[in-house]
Amino acid sequence: MDAVKAPAAAEAPARLAAWIREGLIGHEHLVERLMIALLAGGHALIEGPPGLAKTRAVRRLAEGLDLGGDSEEASGGAGGFARVQCTPDLMPSDLIGAQVFRRASEEFDFVQGPLFHSLLLVDEINRAPPKTQSALLEAMAEGQVTAGGVTRLLPDPFMVAATQNSIEHEGTFPLPEAQLDRFLLHVKLDLPGAEAERAILDLVETETRADAPAPPPLRLTSAEIRAAKAATARVHLAPPLKDYIVRLTMGARETGGGPLEGLIAHAVSPRGTLALAAAARARALLHGRGHALPEDVEALAPDALAHRLIPSWRASAEGVDSREIVARLLAHVRPY
Ligand SMILES: Nc1ncnc2c1ncn2[C@@H]1O[C@H](COP(=O)(O)OP(=O)(O)OP(=O)(O)O)[C@@H](O)[C@H]1O
């Protein structure tokens, strides 16, 4: 069967992921999720305390991509990598761009904002005001923006990696649940242990002393990313596996008895089902498989589903958060 052979397109992304991992201590999970978002055409939200290499991870991904130049042919986008630091005064036009009056031609010209890059690091997204957040999230879902009455396509690939600090500060605007849904994956990071701290110290020391950082073994171009995305979409999902994904989603809606009864206030939408399927396909490809396995679904269910459901008051009162709900769901709903 052709569909289940390891696609050739899997090799380069897997090599790139290995190189990104080399520059990070103990973030296998995060690196895999970033690659999955890229291959599945989704966006990633990275949450954790400050100083856990969130920015570093995304920058390293950017170093491994060659996004300039050829993205023009796919759409009107500029391609490339950009970073935006969110502040409470960040306006939608700071992201999208604006009409600028040109004296010479006496005409308005649209100047593209950072949103038109292929990889956009949005740091501290919860510091941006709601209006700007919603402009960003809308563009993420639709792959296009409307400005000055004209609809403009964003480049392909187009991926947003947003970060937010889990320590809540004053002056932040938490993302509304309905908008969190626009992220394919929500990755949560924890503080490293003593061994990892030591390894980080050594790694940064070596880097500071080296003349130049080791370059990536290869850089994926926009065309190669599009090819890998197409290969990801062709990864085989066997009917029982599709049923498993649906049973997970339905399990998170269960109201008539069962271990999750009364714990969920807002259930996972079909977007969650699609996200889990797409992410499982991308994980399979990264592991060199042309078919997804139950382990792909199980590994990704927490990061693909937890941010899409809202625990009930009762759950919150009992200290059961959405990650715990997904953990119980996985224990309750078995693949076969
Ligand atoms: N796991 C890790 N592997 C390698 N370097 C790390 C790791 N954790 C932290 N560092 C180092 O710690 C420093 C902080 O990293 P970085 O700026 O990427 O953190 P951050 O999560 O983006 O922080 P903030 O939330 O404040 O923006 C960098 O010098 C980085 O090299």
Ligand SMILES: [Mg+2]
């Ligand atoms: Mg940072």
